[in-house]
């Protein structure tokens with residue numbers, strides 16, 4: 001379930017919002033990445049770019 005959690009990179013608040021912080025509107029990131037490696041970061045980056053581009057349908061269970 002922690003994968004659903006995001007952490008604002010600006011104010012540090014945890015949120016379920018996937019794209020931006022509901023408090024300050026800043027970008028959010030996964031607070032607990034499985035591991036740190038350039039490849040993984042690249043994958044996450046590509047995923048975020050796809051999501052921002054609307055290529056990945058969002059399944060928001062909570063409005």
Ligand SMILES: [Zn+2]
Pocket residue numbers: 008009010011012013021022023024025026
């Ligand atoms: Zn914020």
